[in-house]
Amino acid sequence: MFRQGIHRCMRLYSPSLELSKGILNRNGAAYIRTCYSSQKRLAATSVSNADTLKKPDMFCYQCEQTKSRRGCVTVGVCGKSAQVAALQDLLMYVIKGLAVHANRAINMGIYSSEACDTFVKKAMFSTLTNVNFDQDRFPEYIRQAVEYRDEFRAPLIAAYTKRGEPLCEALTQGPAVWKPEKGYDDMEYLENEGHKVGVLEDQQIYGPDINGVRYMTLYGIKGLSAYACHAEALGENDPWVSKFIYRALDFLVSAKKAERFDLGLNLQMALDVGATNLRVMELLDKGHRRILGTPTPTDVCTTPKEGKCILVSGHDLVDLHTLLKSTEGTGINVYTHGEMMPAHMYPKLNAFKSLAGHFGGAWQNQKIDFATFPGPVLASTNCVIEPLRSYRDRLYTLNDTGIHGVRHLDLHNPTQMKQLLEHANSLSGFDSKTAKKYDDRHLVVGFGREVIAQHADTVINAVKSGDLQRICVIGGCDGSEHKRNYFTNLAKSLPSQTLILTMGCAKYRLNTINFGTLGNTGIPRLLDMGQCNDSYGAIMVAKTLADILDTDINSLPLSISLSWFEQKAVAVLLSLLSLGVKNIKLGPIMPAFLTPGVREALDEKFGIVPVDIRHPDEDMDDMFHN
Ligand code: SF4
Numbered sequence: 001m002f003r004q005g006i007h008r009c010m011r012l013y014s015p016s017l018e019l020s021k022g023i024l025n026r027n028g029a030a031y032i033r034t035c036y037s038s039q040k041r042l043a044a045t046s047v048s049n050a051d052t053l054k055k056p057d058m059f060c061y062q063c064e065q066t067k068s069r070r071g072c073v074t075v076g077v078c079g080k081s082a083q084v085a086a087l088q089d090l091l092m093y094v095i096k097g098l099a100v101h102a103n104r105a106i107n108m109g110i111y112s113s114e115a116c117d118t119f120v121k122k123a124m125f126s127t128l129t130n131v132n133f134d135q136d137r138f139p140e141y142i143r144q145a146v147e148y149r150d151e152f153r154a155p156l157i158a159a160y161t162k163r164g165e166p167l168c169e170a171l172t173q174g175p176a177v178w179k180p181e182k183g184y185d186d187m188e189y190l191e192n193e194g195h196k197v198g199v200l201e202d203q204q205i206y207g208p209d210i211n212g213v214r215y216m217t218l219y220g221i222k223g224l225s226a227y228a229c230h231a232e233a234l235g236e237n238d239p240w241v242s243k244f245i246y247r248a249l250d251f252l253v254s255a256k257k258a259e260r261f262d263l264g265l266n267l268q269m270a271l272d273v274g275a276t277n278l279r280v281m282e283l284l285d286k287g288h289r290r291i292l293g294t295p296t297p298t299d300v301c302t303t304p305k306e307g308k309c310i311l312v313s314g315h316d317l318v319d320l321h322t323l324l325k326s327t328e329g330t331g332i333n334v335y336t337h338g339e340m341m342p343a344h345m346y347p348k349l350n351a352f353k354s355l356a357g358h359f360g361g362a363w364q365n366q367k368i369d370f371a372t373f374p375g376p377v378l379a380s381t382n383c384v385i386e387p388l389r390s391y392r393d394r395l396y397t398l399n400d401t402g403i404h405g406v407r408h409l410d411l412h413n414p415t416q417m418k419q420l421l422e423h424a425n426s427l428s429g430f431d432s433k434t435a436k437k438y439d440d441r442h443l444v445v446g447f448g449r450e451v452i453a454q455h456a457d458t459v460i461n462a463v464k465s466g467d468l469q470r471i472c473v474i475g476g477c478d479g480s481e482h483k484r485n486y487f488t489n490l491a492k493s494l495p496s497q498t499l500i501l502t503m504g505c506a507k508y509r510l511n512t513i514n515f516g517t518l519g520n521t522g523i524p525r526l527l528d529m530g531q532c533n534d535s536y537g538a539i540m541v542a543k544t545l546a547d548i549l550d551t552d553i554n555s556l557p558l559s560i561s562l563s564w565f566e567q568k569a570v571a572v573l574l575s576l577l578s579l580g581v582k583n584i585k586l587g588p589i590m591p592a593f594l595t596p597g598v599r600e601a602l603d604e605k606f607g608i609v610p611v612d613i614r615h616p617d618e619d620m621d622d623m624f625h626n
């Protein structure tokens with residue numbers, strides 16, 4: 001059996017995270033120890049999804065919608081071209097080379113570059129699912145990564161020389177020394193270079209099991225980088241996070257061979273990613289509240305107002321804030337889309353009269369929503385997809401988001417902001433007749449951790465009286481697949497003595513259903529806590545309840561059904577696992593990068609299992625009785 005081959009005793013210690021200590025172990029020891037019995041090489045224990053695919057045009061298995069549950073091999077289901085896939089692979093490769101330098105320079109006390117730290121996170125963000133499809137942007141990312149790497153190389157070599165030591169092997173080979181022999185303008189060359197350094201090449205070395213765990217680490221780092229970019233936009237940064245990123249990437253490249261091939265150590269590194277992501281989400285939570293105020297339950301208007309308009313999609317609330325400042329008093333109405341809807345729960349955003357309401361649903365509906373919106377549309381971050389011709393010239397990308405041929409905008413550039421407002425004024429906007437076509441859905445957002453904490457006594461009393469038998473977290477990402485109806489059906493199947501916490505765009509599966517209130521407490525049974533960026537809040541709620549009940553998180557009447565889609569969700573999942581949270585149900589399908597053997601090991605250690613998409617009622621039953 002797979003698990004019998006794992007010998008490594010995994011240990012987690014995250015000294016900077018008091019939170020971990022509180023949740024994991026009431027006595028304060030934040031250790032996870034998992035000891036497995038014997039040591040065998042594991043790589044051959046499961047059939048490689050990738051091995052069966054000989055020399056495909058590309059290979060990517062980083063998201064849930066990956067082709068045939070194995071990997072996208074000609075073009076991404078998301079629309080990512082083989083060329084962009086190769087350029088992203090090359091970018092990740094050179095960033096690993098940069099990290100090899102940065103980690104050593106940090107250890108020698110000669111590293112300091114906030115600009116590089118920010119660049120690395122942004123570049124990682126650009127490679128997430130549904131972020132950047134513009135092949136023309138990637139040579140510049142690659143060039144910058146090489147330049148930052150080489151900036152650190154000279155002082156590093158000098159430091160080794162001064163010590164009288166030869167350069168370590170990792171600095172003399174692979175991504176540490178990759179050079180753009182034909183420059184950055186030769187796309188075919190860059191693409192060919194990218195084809196040499198992707199998932200399949202690594203799998204030849206590590207085998208599917210260990211490679212999958214290593215890529216889980218990488219995808220988790222991508223996710224935490226995305227969250228860190230959001231936090232930085234709010235002025236929140238912790239240099240320790242970047243140091244961890246370099247250390248983790250360096251581990252993937254240059255740890256001793258025995259360590260790189262050690263499944264236990266690789267799993268531990270993935271958990272460390274999760275622990276670091278907790279810190280990042282804490283920063284994000286803090287930044288949102290400091291800049292935008294404390295979330296408050298808020299009715300969101302979904303009937304458009306007559307007038308000129310701009311739609312903002314993605315997650316970046318700072319972008320929205322910037323836009324609202326510029327549109328206030330201009331007569332241009334700003335609407336949120338997708339994951340921007342939680343903007344309405346922040347008092348300092350809601351105070352703008354130009355924030356007119358919400359338009360449309362989750363990201364996968366954008367081809368309908370954007371096509372029917374009579375104004376410019378901004379994609380601040382993910383999830384954006386190749387636009388239809390009907391709205392292509394109205395779409396703008398921001399930050400590290402990109403679509404080839406679609407205008408890219410810097411909202412902090414006054415000239416570009418002016419052009420955007422002129423564009424909005426040149427379009428029809430909503431007339432009174434069109435505006436009335438849209439139903440006024442009753443959507444309420446804003447049940448942040450503070451609101452729930454205020455009602456903690458009521459919740460605890462309801463638990464004690466039996467009025468509340470279970471708190472179910474049903475949240476995360478959404479997507480277009482029919483099987484995601486599972487999450488709707490699961491929520492519908494829950495008895496009335498259940499509270500449902502949701503966040504992320506998975507909320508759109510639930511937020512038009514009337515779940516009523518919990519007994520006579522007046523608390524709505526469905527509580528929308530915000531974006532996927534607000535998952536930290538759900539963890540804090542669990543911690544608060546556990547503290548009050550003098551127990552740990554796994555002893556709470558709490559079940560988690562996580563709807564995952566992309567790499568932010570991987571980071572959140574790893575955060576939960578780093579806290580020792582058990583019995584998470586994950587769906588709609590399990591990640592393709594986790595082989596059956598690794599899933600078995602994760603099930604054994606954490607009780608993490610796939611949702612049963614055909615039988616949500618049985619999963620519900622399981623939640624209540626296991
Ligand atoms: S991001 Fe997802 S859909 Fe896109 S190429 Fe990768 S696995 Fe396929």
Ligand code: SF4
Pocket residue numbers: 338339363382383476477478504505506532565566568
């Ligand atoms: S929650 Fe995930 S799937 Fe939904 S918009 Fe955000 S990144 Fe995309």
